[in-house]
Amino acid sequence: MTKTWNLLQTGQREGYKIAYTNARIIDPETKLDIKGSLLTEGNKIVDFSESLFSNGVPSGIDETIDCEGLILMPGLIDIHAHFREPGQEHKETIHTGSKSAAAGGVTTVVCQPNTAPAIDSVVLTKYLKYRALETSYVNVEFYAKITTPEEKLTEMALLKEAGAVGFTDDGMPVMNPMIMRQALLYSSMLGVPIAQHAEDLNLSAGGAINEGKISEELGIRGILSASESVMVSRDILLMKDMENVHYHILHVSAKDSLDAIKRAKDLGLNVTCEVTPHHFTLTEDIVKQHGAVAKVNPPLRTKEDRLAMIEGLKTGVIDCIATDHAPHDHSSKDLPLENAAFGIVGLETMLPLSLELYHSGQMSLFDVFAKLTCKPADIIHVPRGRIQKNLDADLILVDLNYEWEIKIDNFASKSKNSPFDGCKAKGYVVRTIVSGKTVYLQNRSLA
Numbered sequence: 001m002t003k004t005w006n007l008l009q010t011g012q013r014e015g016y017k018i019a020y021t022n023a024r025i026i027d028p029e030t031k032l033d034i035k036g037s038l039l040t041e042g043n044k045i046v047d048f049s050e051s052l053f054s055n056g057v058p059s060g061i062d063e064t065i066d067c068e069g070l071i072l073m074p075g076l077i078d079i080h081a082h083f084r085e086p087g088q089e090h091k092e093t094i095h096t097g098s099k100s101a102a103a104g105g106v107t108t109v110v111c112q113p114n115t116a117p118a119i120d121s122v123v124l125t126k127y128l129k130y131r132a133l134e135t136s137y138v139n140v141e142f143y144a145k146i147t148t149p150e151e152k153l154t155e156m157a158l159l160k161e162a163g164a165v166g167f168t169d170d171g172m173p174v175m176n177p178m179i180m181r182q183a184l185l186y187s188s189m190l191g192v193p194i195a196q197h198a199e200d201l202n203l204s205a206g207g208a209i210n211e212g213k214i215s216e217e218l219g220i221r222g223i224l225s226a227s228e229s230v231m232v233s234r235d236i237l238l239m240k241d242m243e244n245v246h247y248h249i250l251h252v253s254a255k256d257s258l259d260a261i262k263r264a265k266d267l268g269l270n271v272t273c274e275v276t277p278h279h280f281t282l283t284e285d286i287v288k289q290h291g292a293v294a295k296v297n298p299p300l301r302t303k304e305d306r307l308a309m310i311e312g313l314k315t316g317v318i319d320c321i322a323t324d325h326a327p328h329d330h331s332s333k334d335l336p337l338e339n340a341a342f343g344i345v346g347l348e349t350m351l352p353l354s355l356e357l358y359h360s361g362q363m364s365l366f367d368v369f370a371k372l373t374c375k376p377a378d379i380i381h382v383p384r385g386r387i388q389k390n391l392d393a394d395l396i397l398v399d400l401n402y403e404w405e406i407k408i409d410n411f412a413s414k415s416k417n418s419p420f421d422g423c424k425a426k427g428y429v430v431r432t433i434v435s436g437k438t439v440y441l442q443n444r445s446l447a
Contacts, residue, residue: 002443005099005412008137011043011435012393018436019057023067023397027074027387028370038072040393043435048387067397070430073369074385075107075138075394076351077376080170080250080274080322082343083109083140085131086124087116092327092414094128097347098136100325100413102440104348105429107394108139108377108384109325114171120145120154125162137439138432139394141165141380143195146174146183153182160190165380168195170250173231175201181238188244193272193379195248196235198257199298203227208337210284210299218288220337223299229256236264236271248379249273251324253298255308262317272379274322277353278344280309282419290419292333292340296324313371314363320376323350327415345413349406351398352425359426365400393436402428 012018020038025048038048039061057064083097092100094111101109111128113119119128125144132140144164145154156167167187173196174180180196187194204227209215211222232249239245252258252273264271278296283303287294294300312318326343333340354372357363377385384394406423408416432440 003103004441004443005102005137006437006439007135008434008437008439009133012040012437014042016436017041017061018063018065019053019061020065020067020072021053021057023070023072025072025387026365026369028366029374029386031366032387038387040436043392043437045387045389045391045393047389069399071398071400073396073398074373074387075396075432075434076105076372077108077385078106078323078325078347078350079110079320079376079380081109081111081325081347082114082327083111084327085115085128090414091329091332093135094131094140095135096412096414097325097327098138098140100345100347100411102137102432103412103429105351105396105398105432106138106347107396107432107434108141108382110141110143110165110380112168112170113143113145114169118145119143120148122155122158122162125159125164129163138434139384141382143168143170145169146194147179151176151179153179153186156186156190160192164192165382166193166195166248168197168250170195170197173197173199173201177234177238180235184239184242184245184247187246188242191244191381193246193248195250196231197250198228198231198235198252200227200230203230207299208295209287210301212284212302214284214287218337225254225256225301225305228252228254228298229260232257233260236260236269240269246270246272251276251279251298251322252318253279253301253305253309255305258308258312258317265317272319274320274376275309275313275318276322276324277346277350278419280306280313281353281356282306286419287337292335292337293344293417294419295337295340295342296326296344297342310357310362313357314367319371320379321350321354321371322376323347327413328417329415333417344418345411345415346418347413348411349418349420349425351429352406352427353420355400355427393433395433396429397431399428399430401426404428
């Protein structure tokens, strides 16, 4: 099997027409599921239906792609990833991270701002937007920081104007409740989310893995699940009486956090949250097998927490799936648990791990795909994640039932830190299209 990438830079040239025929076309938002054809022209979707090209593809079409046996659906949107640029380019760059995204069927990525230097200035935000246009295979968006190193609010209005889709101090929480309240109030005027890495550092400081049976067995200081749920509850109380505020919780992991989020949603508060595939597929027990490779923040928790994450996805308490793609070089992980870096890579395993929820009968295909496409698009307010006429042609072709083995040596990412190495998977990305242009092709089913 050979893989090819095509740098995005610009979309498909104006007027270039591609017919995707014999496809199972799925749009999770409208619950469209048909056998038919789709037409793109330039960078846009122009038409799709069961009857399109039923009498054959007419002249004037520049390219025809036979999608027999494959699903044609919106490209995935990952609103939580780390591309390490600037500051740690030995771990990942916008170029290599976007290549990894394309291989995983992710057509839009939102990078976190905890780089070195952090994304807290207009100059750096504009520079990184330019870098993405120059070097990326996919659409790359950015969060900007909530606070400066002096623990003051950043110039949020100017940062939004420069291209930030929201604000977070991911990697560290906003500990000061007054600063968080001010950020929530200010963001309500800008119409963007405030995303919190929910962790009370007073409860978690010095911890490496979940506080529980495994931390006790290994003699390692643990991280209380309450360190997350206490912060979630605090922030919900802060925004309770505000109008037009959108509060988003990053990588939720604890059952008690979901209980607080559900209560907030029941009150009509605009609270959203995301969960990673590793938090709904793995538990703290895996740390005994994989050591620091399975060290993440928030940590892998108990079976009860894991099952609560799945239930939250099923009921809608959890709005979307995001990877928290956190690449690290070998030297950052080849350390005792207490000293190793937090994080795993996830862009190239996002789809198959999520599809296990469908293959195991726990969620419908529409619901799984929605958590990966239109739902995250709505959180950051971008017109993507849908099959709709006149929208950008950000699409993927998926072999739903293809069985394969995850091998970290085959990852396009610079880093290979994943506990899923050697795991069996079902569901595979064959082609990734961004703005009408094929940026990734797996030459297994299509030439």
